[in-house]
Amino acid sequence: MTSDLIMAPKDRIYCALDSVNVDDVVSLATRLKGHVGGIKLGLEFYCANGAEGYKHVAATGMPIFLDLKFHDIPNTVAGAIRAVAPLGPKILTIHTQGGPEMMRRASETAAEQAEKYGLTKPLIAGVTILTSLDHADMLSIGVQDRVSDQVKRLATLAHGNGLDGMVCSPMEITIARQATDNEFQLVVPGIRPMGSAKGDQKRVMTPAEAVEAGANILVIGRPITQAKDPVAAAKAIAASLVSD
Numbered sequence: 542m543t544s545d546l547i548m549a550p551k552d553r554i555y556c557a558l559d560s561v562n563v564d565d566v567v568s569l570a571t572r573l574k575g576h577v578g579g580i581k582l583g584l585e586f587y588c589a590n591g592a593e594g595y596k597h598v599a600a601t602g603m604p605i606f607l608d609l610k611f612h613d614i615p616n617t618v619a620g621a622i623r624a625v626a627p628l629g630p631k632i633l634t635i636h637t638q639g640g641p642e643m644m645r646r647a648s649e650t651a652a653e654q655a656e657k658y659g660l661t662k663p664l665i666a667g668v669t670i671l672t673s674l675d676h677a678d679m680l681s682i683g684v685q686d687r688v689s690d691q692v693k694r695l696a697t698l699a700h701g702n703g704l705d706g707m708v709c710s711p712m713e714i715t716i717a718r719q720a721t722d723n724e725f726q727l728v729v730p731g732i733r734p735m736g737s738a739k740g741d742q743k744r745v746m747t748p749a750e751a752v753e754a755g756a757n758i759l760v761i762g763r764p765i766t767q768a769k770d771p772v773a774a775a776k777a778i779a780a781s782l783v784s785d
């Protein structure tokens with residue numbers, strides 16, 4: 542049993558709005574309100590628009606997952622978290638491959654800053670192995686283990702070093718859950734409804750399969766944003782999720 546059994550299916554969906562255009566992102570966030578649980582802003586949007594752009598999207602009232610995947614030495618990651626914490630994101634990402642001390646510092650800094658600003662502490666999720674990589678890609682950078690074994694190792698490390706959750710592909714949900722506990726939030730990109738183009742994603746499942754396997758949050762971008770009718774696409778995905 543996971544910790545979020547009362548969550549409505551649509552609230553599991555965070556739509557990735559990967560664009561540099563603030564007006565387009567605000568407009569789509571507004572249209573998706575009530576149909577998804579939140580909006581994910583990532584490197585493309587934030588590098589182009591920074592905190593000011595973020596505030597325009599936050600003004601829609603949608604919860605925001607700020608996916609900047611911090612990966613640096615502990616002191617620098619702590620500084621980056623101090624810089625974005627006042628924005629009040631609901632979820633922030635760091636790379637688990639930054640190691641145990643970096644993860645601990647990230648978590649502690651997020652808690653300190655939330656207290657300082659009177660905000661709810663963001664969920665700090667550790668990225669494990671990007672969903673665009675497969676075993677051959679990992680071999681090419683010198684990682685011999687199977688992807689699932691490496692994700693399991695990083696899940697154990699993230700869980701033991703203060704993170705609230707992790708980012709993994711749907712294919713590792715079961716192993717990640719076994720390596721952690723039911724409170725640990727599994728944030729899952731690599732989601733493709735039946736018939737959707739995979740694009741650059743290599744480890745994918747359908748939304749319903751991912752929820753069935755135990756995903757807490759589904760990160761879905763292009764299957765919604767590139768649909769002819771993004772709201773209809775989001776509604777169809779939500780309807781496809783087995784109700785808890």
Ligand SMILES: O=c1ccn([C@@H]2O[C@H](COP(=O)(O)O)[C@@H](O)[C@H]2O)c(=O)[nH]1
Nearest residue numbers: 557583670671672730731760761762763
């Ligand atoms: O391993 C990861 C980590 C993050 N992402 C992000 O999720 C979305 C997925 O978008 P799609 O259009 O549904 O492929 C995107 O913003 C990535 O930066 C990921 O895909 N994999």
